[in-house]
Amino acid sequence: MIRSMTGFGRGEASDNVRQFVVEMKSVNHRYNDIVVRMPKRLSYLEEKVKELVKDEIKRGRVELYISLENIGEGDTDIALNLPLTQKYLNCLREIQNQFQVTDDISVSLLAKFPDVIKIETAEEDEDQMWLGLKDASLKALKLLMNMRSDEGKKLAEDIENRCAYIADIIKAVEKRAPQVVLEYKEKLRERINELLEDSIQLDESRLNTEVVIYADKSSITEEIVRLNSHIYQLKKALKENQPVGRKLDFLIQEMNREVNTIGSKSNDLEIVNHVVELKSELEKIREQVQNIE
Structure with missing residues (x-):
């Protein structure tokens, strides 16, 4: 978790x-x-x-x-400095004797002298x-x-929901990809006929060759396979009982890379719109992953 x-x-x-x-x-x-x-x-x-x-x-x-x-x-001790107190007392008595002072020597008087009573911090255990x-x-x-942990559960639920939505978009892209090739063939045929004005018969083998070349260059099969694999790994990581934040961050980077490749290979408006949706959802997941341990 x-x-x-x-x-x-x-x-x-x-x-x-x-x-x-x-x-x-x-x-x-x-x-x-x-x-x-x-x-x-x-x-x-x-x-x-x-x-x-x-x-x-x-x-x-x-x-x-x-x-x-x-x-x-328990943290403080109060102690009487007996040797110092005795010296103060001796001095006071000496003053009495030498100068015939009659004032009494009191406890309160002695306590006022520096360091007679010491406050010490007791040794701590x-x-x-x-x-x-x-x-x-x-x-x-x-x-x-x-x-x-509670917030982690909510983040995991949100990421799983977004992964499900991303998987649906990928399926739509995968379904659309073959149609793009067929539409390209028809548009190419129409364009050639328009330019030649039916004066020359269209070479079907040459047309098919061009279509095959286009299909090969625009193929996104590998990217779709890797995206589905990354989604599986991401959902699996969400259930691990160890820190997976960096792993998730890496997977999101790789998914972004595959989506960008799909976008660069495709000239189809519908697929491009799907790519925009994918990037938007991946960015939302990336923001959540930044807060995962």
């Missing part, structure tokens, strides 16, 4: 200490391009997140927005951080993949 390259997913995960929020969106791209925007404190997990995404997504540009919020007290981020990322990735 084919998948679109367009999708969005959001995932959340939390424990007693922190909460992760991951938003993930993907758009069409020729290659697999993954961009991660995350807090610096999580930068060491960037490659792990990318590998997680690459396991599921083989083509397209994927942007991840990761946020981290502390919801508990990297494995625990990864488990939380992985959980949120997988939830977002699952929703994104579901959206890509």
Whole structure:
């Protein structure tokens, strides 16, 4: 089943200490391009997140927005700098003794001095951080993949319908082709008779030779056979369980090539009109294929 390259997913995960929020969106791209925007404190997990995404997504540009919020007290520690506090206290007592200062030395006074109370970031458990981020990322990735799959089904249905219409046009071209040769023969006969004014008897063998040469030059049998083969391969690819975007793009290019050849070989207005229809439908499929993984 084919998948679109367009999708969005959001995932959340939390424990007693922190909460992760991951938003993930993907758009069409020729290659697999993954961009991660995350807090610096999580930068060491960037490659792990990318590998997680690459396991599921083989083509397209994927942007991840990761946020981290502390919801508990586990990430910070508040500590008293005892040696420094003792030095401050000694200095204050020395001031009292030297200058006969009677003001009391209070806790609030000591706490105001620099670095008496230190706020430190607790050492983080990297494995625990990864488990939380992985959980949120997988939830977002699952929703994104579901959206890509749903849109892929719709794209496949549209392409199959257009392939059926293209097959009908090809049948019409195939049916019309022999008539073009017969009409050419009759027009050539009429033109020769008109020029000769019935003064000279028409050489049927020579006329037939000219018609055979024209039929050979204008033959589109090979192109029709290849077009039908490409349609079969295209419909078969739509049912494969792997990325087929590039394969479909190649098949559309080849089909365009065959249609252009038919157009260049034919001087018949009806076939030329069919060629225009074919090119129009192939262009619509090509636009859809640009968004298939």
